[in-house]
Amino acid sequence: xxRLELLTPEGLRVDGRRPNELRxxxxxxxxxxxxxxxxxxxxxxxKVLAAVYGPQEVRHRMQILHDRAIINVExxxxxxxxSERKKRSKNDKYDNGIKLxxxxxxxxxxxxxxxxxxxxxxxxxxCINAATMALIDAGIPMIDYVCASTAGCIDKQPVLxxxxxxxxxxxxxxxxxxxxxxxxxxxxxxxSRLHVDMLESVASLATEGCEQIHTILDAVVRDxxxxxxxxxxx
Amino acid sequence: xxxDPVAPSFSFEIFERIKPDEYFRRFIxxxxxxxxxxxxxxxxxxxxxxxxxxxxxxxxVRIGGTTVICGIKAEVAEPRIDRPKDGYLVPNxxxxxxxxxxxxxxxxSEQAQINAETINHVVETCQILDLSELCIEEGKAVxxxxxxxxxxxxxxxxxDASLLALICALKDLSLPKATVLPSSxxxxxxxxxxxxxxxxxxxxxxxxxxxxxxxxTLSDPNDSEESLSKKIVSIILDTEGTILYVHKSGGxxxxxxxxxxxxxxxxARASMLKELIERVIV
Numbered sequence: 001x002x003r004l005e006l007l008t009p010e011g012l013r014v015d016g017r018r019p020n021e022l023r024x025x026x027x028x029x030x031x032x033x034x035x036x037x038x039x040x041x042x043x044x045x046x047k048v049l050a051a052v053y054g055p056q057e058v059r060h061r062m063q064i065l066h067d068r069a070i071i072n073v074e075x076x077x078x079x080x081x082x083s084e085r086k087k088r089s090k091n092d093k094y095d096n097g098i099k100l101x102x103x104x105x106x107x108x109x110x111x112x113x114x115x116x117x118x119x120x121x122x123x124x125x126x127c128i129n130a131a132t133m134a135l136i137d138a139g140i141p142m143i144d145y146v147c148a149s150t151a152g153c154i155d156k157q158p159v160l161x162x163x164x165x166x167x168x169x170x171x172x173x174x175x176x177x178x179x180x181x182x183x184x185x186x187x188x189x190x191x192s193r194l195h196v197d198m199l200e201s202v203a204s205l206a207t208e209g210c211e212q213i214h215t216i217l218d219a220v221v222r223d224x225x226x227x228x229x230x231x232x233x234x
Numbered sequence: 235x236x237x238d239p240v241a242p243s244f245s246f247e248i249f250e251r252i253k254p255d256e257y258f259r260r261f262i263x264x265x266x267x268x269x270x271x272x273x274x275x276x277x278x279x280x281x282x283x284x285x286x287x288x289x290x291x292x293x294x295v296r297i298g299g300t301t302v303i304c305g306i307k308a309e310v311a312e313p314r315i316d317r318p319k320d321g322y323l324v325p326n327x328x329x330x331x332x333x334x335x336x337x338x339x340x341x342x343s344e345q346a347q348i349n350a351e352t353i354n355h356v357v358e359t360c361q362i363l364d365l366s367e368l369c370i371e372e373g374k375a376v377x378x379x380x381x382x383x384x385x386x387x388x389x390x391x392x393x394d395a396s397l398l399a400l401i402c403a404l405k406d407l408s409l410p411k412a413t414v415l416p417s418s419x420x421x422x423x424x425x426x427x428x429x430x431x432x433x434x435x436x437x438x439x440x441x442x443x444x445x446x447x448x449x450x451t452l453s454d455p456n457d458s459e460e461s462l463s464k465k466i467v468s469i470i471l472d473t474e475g476t477i478l479y480v481h482k483s484g485g486x487x488x489x490x491x492x493x494x495x496x497x498x499x500x501x502a503r504a505s506m507l508k509e510l511i512e513r514v515i516v
Contacts, residue, residue, distance in 0.1 A: 080305025113332035
């Protein structure tokens with residue numbers, strides 16, 4: 001039984017990328033009319049839609065916080081999004097690690113809804129990036145972007161941005177989310193085995209990936225705002 | 235009853251919030267709707283096939299602001315004993331909170347269930363698909379098509395959009411060639427595809443919203459119009475003009491002329507959509 005070669009001797013991966021290359025990213029904001037803020041992100045074949053509603057009145061009175069806003073995240077995976085159909089339970093809770101100035105909106109609620117349309121590895125990081133863009137689009141003040149990226153390790157070589165095939169092999173997957181301006185780590189998550197010696201290189205590769213993603217997302221936001229400004233000036 | 239003269243700049247938005255009925259009525263009196271359409275105009279419709287590559291067949295449909303994506307996944311199942319050659323088509327409609335602030339997370343809402351059931355009913359009783367095309371081996375294995383219709387932006391008239399998305403996704407579907415091995419394992423070869431499914435008929439839905447005061451019927455209601463009147467008439471025709479399904483919600487009366495008028499408009503809409511589908515679907 002032949003094993004799929006995830007990393008060829010020349011250093012190419014299954015989809016032709018180099019180990020430190022990100023997948024192609026397409027990001028758009030203001031894609032949904034009903035939501036206060038929305039964003040659509042494609043990282044390779046992973047497609048995620050994010051919608052933000054808020055700040056608005058808290059739905060359950062018992063949960064009101066007198067000095068801050070509540071953030072509610074709902075994560076929904078479409079049944080057709082993976083290669084085998086999975087009817088996921090609607091309320092999969094993922095710690096999203098978003099940094100908001102919630103003290104600006106006491107006694108209110110901010111809802112973040114994520115819809116995964118197509119799943120090809122790196123769902124958590126795509127969701128975090130999409131949620132960040134949607135929050136910016138909604139005009140909710142934030143300390144900084146939260147940019148996330150995954151990295152793993154194939155044959156002792158750290159690789160950036162794993163796709164589904166690489167994730168399902170025995171490569172560990174480390175997800176890192178940082179605040180790019182300060183470089184501080186917001187979220188670090190891994191659910192597989194990784195040798196502690198490799199941790200340093202894998203983590204720094206993931207952080208580099210985050211910086212690259214930040215550049216791309218920031219360019220999209222500035223571009224959209226420029227368009228908005230131009231159309232208002234006319 | 236006249237409203238007092240108010241300062242011009244932001245008055246109409248506040249008026250819309252406080253008195254939506256009156257706001258709406260003033261537009262209808264001028265024979266136009268708040269979004270600028272004429273009373274019987276449907277919103278611009280667009281179809282895009284193959285939006286989701288992980289699904290066996292998919293389509294994204296936009297009617298005005300309402301956007302739905304239908305993804306079809308095929309799985310193998312055992313056929314029913316009394317129908318050994320027939321596969322299954324299972325439609326499901328998801329109205330998640332992402333599409334509108336009116337929907338809450340949790341089990342499918344009544345509206346989603348009603349829509350799913352209507353679509354299911356049309357598919358079954360009108361036999362739009364010959365289920366024996368889904369047969370892998372008679373009596374042993376058949377394809378089950380799970381059609382999941384996810385709404386990503388809700389602006390009224392979910393039924394029309396869902397049905398159209400389902401039809402286009404079915405036309406986009408390509409199943410892998412499958413054989414049943416002697417060990418009863420089904421082997422599917424995804425590099426070889428069977429020919430696309432033949433649909434016997436293409437059902438097309440037209441929805442109308444009935445108001446009693448003012449006395450008017452609007453085609454293709456958007457979200458604000460739907461919230462003003464719960465009285466909906468849905469007519470599903472196939473592209474040849476045969477009536478497949480009619481539903482007028484109870485609790486209000488309307489003239490027979492108005493119903494006839496709806497049928498005429500539904501026919502026009504069906505032929506327009508027939509052209510659109512033929513243009514878009516390769």
